[in-house]
Structures are given as C-alpha cells and as structure tokens.
Amino acid sequence: MIEEGKPLFVQIAEQIEDSIVDGSLADHTQAPSTNELAAFYRINPATAAKGVAMLVDKGVLHKRRGIGMFVAEGARELLLQERRGAFAERYVAPLLAEARKIGLGPEDLAALVREHGATTDRDHTERSRA
Structure with a gap:
C-alpha cells in the first residue's frame, strides 16, 4: 500500500476515499479512527490524523463529538x-x-x-x- 514519493497522509486519505467510492464505506458509516489507521499502517497517529483532516476539510468525513469520524452524506x-x-x-x-x-x-x-x-x-x- 505504501508508495514511495507520495506523503503517507495523502495515501491514507486516498485509501479511505477508495473505500467510499467502492461502497465499502457508505454514507453515515463510521470511518476508521486515527489510532486504528496508525496501528494498521504502522505509522504515527498524527500522520493518520492529517489524512483524516484532509477528508474533513473536503467535506467527505465529519466528526461526531465523542463518537468518531463518519462518512458525510453525499460523499x-x-x-x-x-x-x-x-x-x-x-x-x-x-x-x-x-x-x-x-x-x-x-x-x-x-x-x-x-x-x-x-x-x-x-x-x-x-x-x-x-
């Protein structure tokens, strides 16, 4: 999964996007947490958080306080x-x-x-x- 020359946080965001596009993560579905992503890819949680933040800024994910990140309606x-x-x-x-x-x-x-x-x-x- 890890590609040389492309920032890890961008790759994390792209993987989540791919899951949304292929239907693995539907609207209103909880997205993996930054800690889950960090453990799975063996990266720093801050790097995973940066990838997730990109998707929040784009309107693809939204945060439910105290629960986690979810796929936005129409993502x-x-x-x-x-x-x-x-x-x-x-x-x-x-x-x-x-x-x-x-x-x-x-x-x-x-x-x-x-x-x-x-x-x-x-x-x-x-x-x-x-």
Missing part, C-alpha cells in the same frame, strides 16, 4: 465528481488533442472506444471461461 457522489473531472483532465483532454492531430473527430474517437471496449469485454469473457 461518494462528491468523490465521483472529483474523480471524473480529474479523469477528463488527465486522460480525455490529451486523448482529444492527439485525435485532432491525426485527423480524428469526436465521433471517430467514440467509435474507436466502443470498438476497443467490445474487444476488451469479449477477451475478458473468454479468459473467465478458461
């Missing part, structure tokens, strides 16, 4: 919107720019994506059967 949708925007910026914009360079319009590109997606789905199904 999953907030994270999905954020990730979709980042996906578009990181992958779609450069893809469109390259497509324009080689004479492909949006419809051509959409057709290529559908074609490649169908091939990938077929390959995956065939591998699953084997």
